[in-house]
Every structure is written in structure tokens, then in C-alpha cells.
Amino acid sequence: MRDLVVKDNALINASYNLDLVEQRLILLAIVEARESGKGINANDPLEVHAESYINQFNVARQTAYQALKDACKDLFARQFSYQEINKRGNVENVLSRWVSEIRYIDDEATVKLIFAPAIVPLITRLEVQFTKYELQQISNLSSAYAVRLYELLIAWRSTGQTPVIELTEFRNKIGILDDEYTRMGNFKDRVLNLAIAQINEHTDITVKYEQHKKGRNISGFSFSFKQKKGVTANANRKSSNTLDLFSKMTDAQRHLFANKLSELADMSKYSQGTESYAQFAIRIAEMLQNQEKFEELLPYLKKVGFNAK
Template identity: 65%
Template sequence: MKNGLVVKDNALINASYNLETAEQRLILLAIMNARETGQGITADSKLEIHAGDYAKHFNVSTDAAYKALKDAVNNLFNRQFSYTAEYKKTGKTGVVRSRWVSRIFYVDSLALLEITFAPDVVPLITRLEQHFTSYQLKQVAQLTSKYAIRLYEMLIAWRATGKVPEIELSEFRNRLGVGDNEYTAMNNFKSRVLEPAIKQINEHTDITASYEQHKKGRIISGFSFKFKQKTQAKPKKTIDPKRDPNTPDFFIKMTDAQRHLFANKMSEMPEMSKYSQGTESYQQFAIRIAEMLLQPEKFRELYPILEKLGFN
């Protein structure tokens, strides 16, 4: 698992579901596993998750990792989610309900969990044709609130604008996975769900977020959000020839946040058109550019464009 890139279709990002923190982490590890095998994923694919990987990526004890895998055998298998989809014959929209997984196999002596995603989940993870969100697993590795993980995913789906338009309150609660009978008083919802999630996101991820509440009369009816990428500390100057643009081995290792930030900007620049492929979307193109920036040769080739955008 080299760079820990997680990719989800935005239908899944905007789905309604209630997964505990450990269950969300297992899903993310499985998605990352599926992406990095390079072999694709089907409804028959068996994706392995090892307790050691769980402990390493989320900085928890081995005992906590064992428990997360063992609990998933029953808990994750029974979890469901729903999302809005179009009925292609008529163009009308409806609600799809699905399990997350169709099969779970746990080997206690190996501390190994094998997951097979349900058929409806597979295209939402693997399809990159239209709208998708990608992020590094390490961005949510330190988030201990299940609501913080969900909110982070919802926010970065709007990374290009840094603004999330108003989400109606009941819809927002559904997406976060807050039950109908949970935190029904607004002061409890804000103090136990929303504000701790914002606090964790601001402390532990690559963005800083804030929210605005909207009212109908005196009643809070929804929330909107603004967020911005955190400023990366400038690296100290060095005489390392790999940082000298005039040398043939020039290469600057960018942070994951930098790569995706600049890749999003570059994907819409006319001078990048020669690198685009077929009918891919700007978002798909941005993902490829971010991968290109990991390659020293491509980095040197694209450096003038990076400089034009303010990268130094």
C-alpha cells in the first residue's frame, strides 16, 4: 500500500449510512487495497485486510486492530446504506438500498479479514467516469469520530470550490449517519456531532473548515460549509542538486496535499491539453496529473507549469 489513495464515487460519498469508526476504517482499507492491486475489483473479488495494516495506518494497538477485524464479522456484514440513483429507462430517480458486503471471511489465527463487496458497491468504488472524490488515507487516519470521517469526505467532494452549498438538516443528518432518535435537540447535535467533527478535521487533516447555519424563521433548517487547504511549510533551502532546476536530476518531492491541489488547477489549463486522454473528466485528469507529479521525469517536464501556478 504505497500512497494510500482512496477513491469513492460521489454517489457513495453522498449516501446515507451509519458505520462506526472502525467499520469505516475497514471499508477505506479495502478500497485502498482494491485500487492498489491494479487488477480491478468485481463482486467476486476477495480483499484481504490484516490486523497489522489496520494498526499501522490508524496508529492503534494490535489488540484494538484484532478487535476491529473480529467485530466486523457480524457488525459490518449487517450494515446497509442507501443512495439516490436514476432509473435509466425513464430518467426518474429512486432510492437504492444495499448491504456493504456480500461476504466476510475471518481467520482468527492469522488476524486476517477477507471482504467481498456487495454488487451495488463495486461500481461506486471502481467507476471513475464522472464524479468522484479521492484522498489520501492518512488524512482521516487520526480522526476518531465517525462523523468527522463522513464530514471530511463530504467536504472534499467540493475541493475545487472550497464551498459546500446548504444541505437541508434532515439530509445532512442522514449522510452523517445520525439516527432519527439521536441528538434531536439542536444544541446536542452541534456539541456532540458537528463541532467535534469540525475540530478534528481542522486539527488532523489537510483542510481547515467552518460552517454556517441557515434558518427558516427561528428554526435551523440546514448548514453550509467553507474550507481551505492548509498552507504547507516552505522547505528550507538546500544545495541538493536535485532541487536545482538546472540539473538533469532535478526533482522536488511534493506532499500529497500539494500534488492534488496543483493537479486540480493544472487539469483546467490549456497548456495541459496535450496530456489529456480521450473523454476523461477534469477530475479524472487531475488524478492522473497527481500521479505524474510522483515521477521525476514528468515532474521536470511539468515544473514550468507548476511555477506558473506559484509552486516554488
């Protein structure tokens, strides 16, 4: 199953400033809510394991948990703003925090967070306009500005182009503070051109921008983008290759590798209660009979010597 992230467009267009790890933490929490079936509410914590962060973003194992822990603490102090229309037709400017509670468990390399009440409907309200994308699309983006720009752009996927976004508004949406990159040359080099280069290299779209002027000064930007050719074909080819591996695994191989996986530290998040390694191995063998679970466990199978050729 693909990792989908869904955000209400009011949140996509919110003005906030998060660093890269904080954005990744939130996205992983959203995916965890969808995959676990827990949903997102203002009462129950969502868990994010360091192992998930390592696997999704290909980061160093020795620093992954500390990065998540620091991000959790920083996120607790963060704020974001957005606008809503009230029942009388007037604009309400809303200021809220992202999370109302955080926890971290050093012995389990796990952090937990509870989203603030104000943000829950923005993430879960899917009957209104929403933007969704595969988490994989932003996994290789190392610039927080690139992640924000990608989110802003795909909200306009149906048209492939944005309206003109006024410069101050764009800076706010992309997460730039008032005293950062005040010179246009620095802004383009460190933010705009860097973000576009990463998006063009690592995601499923290619984008270009046009600058707009009032007199001699740049007053805003508009963006146009298109889907890369072959992205769908590559996804289908990957799915076909996985199906081929799944169909060729024999029962003997399934039980052999299930036993190996049961002792793999990376598989701890799949274990249940106090079950023994043998019981865990039996359950893994059953999981490997399901194509979606096989695809999910394939990276771990490769770690214990499964020949993916």
C-alpha cells in the same frame, strides 16, 4: 506510493450509518484493491490484515484484530441507500448491503470481505464524478462523524464551499439515526463541532460552517473550507528526507537490515509461499533498492534499528 481512496460521489452522498472501525475497514479494503492490482469486484475477497490497521491508525496491537473481526460481522448486516436516474429519467431509490460475504482467519489476524454487487460500480466507476483523498488525512480522526464530514467536504474541493444542506439530509448523510442528538445543542457539541475540530487539527483543510434558519429554527448548514498553508511543502520535505535516507543506505546496510526484516513478524505479509528466511532476506534487499518500496518499508526499518537521522 500514497494510499489513495476513491469513491463515486453517489456513494459519498449516500445515507448510511457506519461506526469508525467499519469505515476504516472499508477504506483499507479499497486501498488493498488498488495496491494489489486485484481491483474490486463482486466475486473475489479483499484481505485486510490487522497489521495494516495498526500501522495506518496507530491503534493498540492487542485489540486491533478483534476490532476488525467485530467490524466485519457488523458490516455484514449494514445497509446503505442512494439515488440513481433511470433511462426514463425517473429517480430510483436504491437500498443495498455493503458486503455480500465476510471471512476471518484467527491464525493470520486477517479478515476478508467481498463487496456487494451494487456497491462495486460506485467505488470503481471513476469516469464519472469522483472524490479521492489520501487515507492519511483521516487516519487520526477518532470520530466517525468527522470522517463522513471530511468526505462530504472534499467532494466540493474545487469550489471550497458547499451549498446549503437541509438539516434532515445532513443528519442522514453524516450517519445520525432519527432518535440520536435530537436537541440542537447536543447535536452541535457531540457531532458538528467535534467533527470540525478534528478536521481542522488533523487533516489538510480548515473548515467553518454557517447555520441557516427558517423562522427561529435552524433548517440547515453550509460549509466553507480551504487548504492549509504548508501542507504541500511538508509533503515535499518528507519526500526529500526519505530520498536522502534511501540514497545514503549502503549495500552492506541494505543486506544487514534485509536479514533483520526477514525475521520481523510485521513483515509476514510480504513473504511468499514457503521461501526460507534467507530467500526472503534476498528479496527484501532487492525491494530496498526501489525508492517507493524503501519508503513503504521505512517504518519496519526503524523497528529493527535503522538510524533515520
